[in-house]
Amino acid sequence: MSGSLLIMTPKDMLLGDVERATLVEIVQDRAATFPDAIALRYLASGDVSGPLIELSYRDLLRRSCAIGAAFQHNHADGDRALLVFPPGLEFVTAFFGCLFAGVIPVPVYPPELAQHERTFSKLHAIVADSGARFALTASQYLPTLERMLPAGMQCISTDTISTDLEASWQMPAISSETVALVQYTSGSTGAPKGVVVRHRQLIANGRSIESKFGPVKLIVGWLPVFHDMGLIGNVLQGLCCGSGLVLMSPVAFLKRPARWLEAISHYRATTSGGPNFAYDLCVRRVTEEERARLDLSSWEVAFCGAEPIREATYRRFCSAFESCGFSRSSFYPCYGLAEATLFVAGAARGTIPKTPAFRSAALDRGEVVVAGVDGGEARSLMSCGKPASSEEVRIVDSECLTSTDRIGEIWVRGPAVASGYWGREAESGAVFGARLATGEGPFLRTGDLGFLHEGELYVAGRIKDVIILAGRNIFPQDIEATVEAAVPSVRKGCCVAFSVDRDSGEKLVIMIEHDGSSAVEVVRTIKRAVVEHHQASVFEVVLVGKGAILKTSSGKLERYACRQAYLGRKSICTPRSKSAIAS
Amino acid sequence: MHTEKQIRDRLVREVAEIAVIPVDRVDVREPFASYNIASIEAVELVGKLESWLGLSLDVTLLWDHPTIETLADHLARARN
Numbered sequence: 004m005s006g007s008l009l010i011m012t013p014k015d016m017l018l019g020d021v022e023r024a025t026l027v028e029i030v031q032d033r034a035a036t037f038p039d040a041i042a043l044r045y046l047a048s049g050d051v052s053g054p055l056i057e058l059s060y061r062d063l064l065r066r067s068c069a070i071g072a073a074f075q076h077n078h079a080d081g082d083r084a085l086l087v088f089p090p091g092l093e094f095v096t097a098f099f100g101c102l103f104a105g106v107i108p109v110p111v112y113p114p115e116l117a118q119h120e121r122t123f124s125k126l127h128a129i130v131a132d133s134g135a136r137f138a139l140t141a142s143q144y145l146p147t148l149e150r151m152l153p154a155g156m157q158c159i160s161t162d163t164i165s166t167d168l169e170a171s172w173q174m175p176a177i178s179s180e181t182v183a184l185v186q187y188t189s190g191s192t193g194a195p196k197g198v199v200v201r202h203r204q205l206i207a208n209g210r211s212i213e214s215k216f217g218p219v220k221l222i223v224g225w226l227p228v229f230h231d232m233g234l235i236g237n238v239l240q241g242l243c244c245g246s247g248l249v250l251m252s253p254v255a256f257l258k259r260p261a262r263w264l265e266a267i268s269h270y271r272a273t274t275s276g277g278p279n280f281a282y283d284l285c286v287r288r289v290t291e292e293e294r295a296r297l298d299l300s301s302w303e304v305a306f307c308g309a310e311p312i313r314e315a316t317y318r319r320f321c322s323a324f325e326s327c328g329f330s331r332s333s334f335y336p337c338y339g340l341a342e343a344t345l346f347v348a349g350a351a352r353g354t355i356p357k358t359p360a361f362r363s364a365a366l367d368r369g370e371v372v373v374a375g376v377d378g379g380e381a382r383s384l385m386s387c388g389k390p391a392s393s394e395e396v397r398i399v400d401s402e403c404l405t406s407t408d409r410i411g412e413i414w415v416r417g418p419a420v421a422s423g424y425w426g427r428e429a430e431s432g433a434v435f436g437a438r439l440a441t442g443e444g445p446f447l448r449t450g451d452l453g454f455l456h457e458g459e460l461y462v463a464g465r466i467k468d469v470i471i472l473a474g475r476n477i478f479p480q481d482i483e484a485t486v487e488a489a490v491p492s493v494r495k496g497c498c499v500a501f502s503v504d505r506d507s508g509e510k511l512v513i514m515i516e517h518d519g520s521s522a523v524e525v526v527r528t529i530k531r532a533v534v535e536h537h538q539a540s541v542f543e544v545v546l547v548g549k550g551a552i553l554k555t556s557s558g559k560l561e562r563y564a565c566r567q568a569y570l571g572r573k574s575i576c577t578p579r580s581k582s583a584i585a586s
Numbered sequence: 587m588h589t590e591k592q593i594r595d596r597l598v599r600e601v602a603e604i605a606v607i608p609v610d611r612v613d614v615r616e617p618f619a620s621y622n623i624a625s626i627e628a629v630e631l632v633g634k635l636e637s638w639l640g641l642s643l644d645v646t647l648l649w650d651h652p653t654i655e656t657l658a659d660h661l662a663r664a665r666n
Contacts, residue, residue: 254645257626258633280626288630473626531619540622 024179025202027067027102029243034064043241043248045092049225049255049262051269058092063099063242068169070100070161074137077157080105080175083185084137085130086229087148089113090252094228095238097139097161102183105175109133109185109197110229123151128195129187130156133425179203185425186231188341191478197425198341207418208235208344209243211391215337215349216274216304219246223272225256225263232309232474235345236276246274260284261293264324268297276306276335278474279313280508282320289323300328304352306335309474311462312385314358315506331355338387338460342434342447344419348396348460350388357386357459366463369410371454386459393417397439397446398454401466404440410463413453414446421447468562470502471509472539479562482533486513489532490525493517497552501566503542510542514565517546545569588639590662596638597654600631614654623648635661 023029033042038061047054058066074084084106088094090113101108111129129135130153140148142160149158183202190196213219222241226233228250241248249270256263264285267275282305307317321331334356337349350356360381365372374381390396394417400407414437423431438444450467453460470477482500487493497516502509513529526544533541553561553568588596594614602609605621612621623631628648636643641664644650651657 254629257629258636258645284630527616527620530622531617534619534622534624538625540624540627 023206025102025177025181026099026183026205026239026243027174027177029206030060030064030067030099033242033245034060037245040245041247042245043092043095043238043250045090046249046251046255046262046266047091049251049259049266051262051265056092058095060245063096065166065169066096067099067103068172069164069166070097071103071106071175072168072170072172073159073161073164074100074104074106075171075173075175077137079137081107082137083107083109083133083135084139085126085133085135086110087113087126087138087140087144088228089141089144090228090250090254091141093141093162095242098234098238100161100164101139102177103172103175105177105181106137107182107185109135109187110234111187112229113227125192125195126151127153128193129197132195133185133187133197177202179206182422184234186234186341188231188476192481196427196430199422199425200344201422204344204419204421205235205239206243207393208346209240211393211417211419212236212240212346212349213244215346215352215388215391216306216335217352219244219274219304220301221247221249221270221272221274223249223251223263223266223270223275225251225253226277227253230474231341231345232277236306256281257284259288261289261297264289264297264299264327265293267302268299268327271301273301274304274306275302276304276308278309279307279311279316280473282307282316283507286316286319286323294324294327297324297327299324300330302329302333304335305329305333306337306349308337308339310471311504311509312336312387313506313508314383314385317356317358317385336385336387338413338451338453338462340449340451342421342449343394343415343417344421346391346419347394347413347415347449348387348390350386358383359386359456366410371409371456373456384461384463386456386461388459390415390460391417391419394419396455396460399439399446401448404438406439408454410452410454412466413449413451413460413462415449416444416446468501470500470511472502472511473508475539477511477537477539482511482513482537482539483560485532485536486515486529489528490515492520492525496554496558496560497549499552499560499562499565501562501569503566503570505542511539512543512545512566512569513541514545514547514552514569516549516552518549519546522546588662590658593639593661594654594658597658600634601654604631612654614658616654617652618648618654619652 041057042060042063043058045056098108138158139161142163145160179202184200185197187195187197224237228234332353332355339346360374360383362372362374363380363382397414398411399414401412423435436445437448452464453462468479479500483498486498493515499514529544530541553564598612601612601621632643632647651660
């Protein structure tokens with residue numbers, strides 16, 4: 004490893020002690036105090052023995068000023084700029100370059116993915132929704148991007164901006180209230196929604212994470228930086244806390260998952276994480292030989308979030324990597340969402356995750372009853388710990404708008420809750436400005452269902468129909484539209500998509516009304532279309548008889564009811580329907 | 587050195603494993619997408635092929651060569 008990890012006292016590293024209003028001031032501060040400290044290392048191949056690209060705080064400041072100055076020459080203050088980058092350092096300097104000019108960064112997919120048909124249309128929808136005037140990329144992708152984006156947008160390659168420009172940079176008129184990010188993670192393909200995040204919210208969120216995770220010596224990350232967990236949880240947390248950050252691309256991790264653990268082992272990282280599926284992938288793909296070389300004893304916070312956390316995954320991962328020094332108490336379940344900037348609740352650091360068993364029958368009725376010794380079916384759930392001290396979590400009966408002891412909607416209030424959806428005032432009011440029947444508020448309605456047990460948060464499902472596969476939100480109406488387009492014999496409104504919980508994760512199920520003719524061909528066509536358009540694999544396609552898909556009296560699909568029927572099976576398969584089940 | 591047949595057989599086994607079907611039900615002329623191979627599975631498969639063949643391969647490999655037959659042919663040429 005080249006360069007040295009600068010030793011700093013814990014106090015110097017804490018964001019909580021630094022009274023700074025914006026991320027711009029924090030970076031200036033770091034660069035003034037520790038100019039030569041390595042802010043970020045990028046493992047170009049993902050291998051610890053491979054090429055390493057490093058960025059010091061001085062370099063980060065200089066590049067941010069230069070890119071910021073280029074914007075200032077364009078009078079771009081307050082404009083939105085898409086960030087369309089391949090994995091690497093260039094994304095990070097471009098992100099800060101925007102902040103240094105008062106320009107609002109809008110991270111989107113990397114260029115290889117953006118060219119793909121489906122992401123391409125999503126990209127155009129984001130351009131329209133955000134009103135972005137600029138798109139930033141690396142020079143090798145500039146021609147592609149110029150071809151792809153609507154005429155009139157200005158595409159800029161940030162790596163060709165001369166660092167000499169830094170001299171002409173001037174501090175923009177920004178404050179803690181200035182918007183620092185528009186994060187598109189919500190909404191269907193046709194109607195993407197951008198969460199508006201201000202500097203003060205990013206800083207409040209950073210403090211929450213810091214107070215829960217404890218002192219971080221080094222973060223290793225492979226999560227995509229155009230997503231909230233990768234951008235905020237890894238990049239911003241690492242840079243602003245000055246803890247040291249080692250990144251690799253998501254592709255490097257997926258190709259050979261052991262790379263993630265090798266980087267933790269090699270750099271003695273304390274903090275690293277990902278969605279549930281990543282831990283399963285390691286259990287499945289890291290070989291005995293690779294395992295023998297790992298030392299995971301430095302890993303203190305193995306955070307797990309962004310999709311339902313499975314007790315089985317936790318147990319499998321711990322037993323697979325115990326021999327490498329991984330401690331059970333390092334596994335760190337947490338809960339958060341982009342609408343709350345990122346982090347809402349997390350386990351107490353250094354404790355063994357709690358997985359109490361609740362009575363299944365009671366949970367299905369929305370009641371929380373701890374399973375006793377007297378038998379009856381029980382379900383173990385993972386605690387997501389207590390909310391961060393600055394955030395307040397309420398469980399609300401969404402009909403009566405009162406607090407409840409039963410399973411209810413998770414509502415959140417606190418300084419890290421974001422300001423709303425970009426350009427969508429009415430919708431933002433309903434989601435971000437919810438009030439209890441007593442008038443108490445405003446709260447963020449998360450759309451997630453859960454309950455509090457002994458002060459800790461348990462997530463029990465979702466109100467929204469959104470399907471989460473490998474940490475990615477997928478909207479059922481998008482899948483249904485694809486199926487209807489791909490199979491002409493499926494009539495409109497006679498197809499539902501929903502997800503079911505399986506031991507190996509959340510799985511996509513598609514149910515269609517169909518007469519069963521050429522069933523094998525239909526199932527195959529559907530699977531293929533869904534993979535091609537959504538990059539999502541289908542767990543099962545169920546063909547049911549006419550009228551079997553449940554709808555409200557106004558003809559609205561009842562996805563939840565269809566899902567329950569699917570899980571019960573019998574009620575939906577009428578004798579005249581044929582059920583083609585393909586796993 | 588792996589022959590085209592060896593590569594093809596390996597791909598059939600990998601696809602069968604992902605799709606959870608017997609190997610004799612895998613059609614080498616059918617697109618990978620028909621077997622539930624979406625982005626994550628595709629990148630995983632490319633990673634496995636990289637280690638096995640000792641080649642550096644592009645993540646878009648399965649989009650550019652969308653069936654077992656075309657991919658095995660491409661890889662056999664790349665290898666030789």
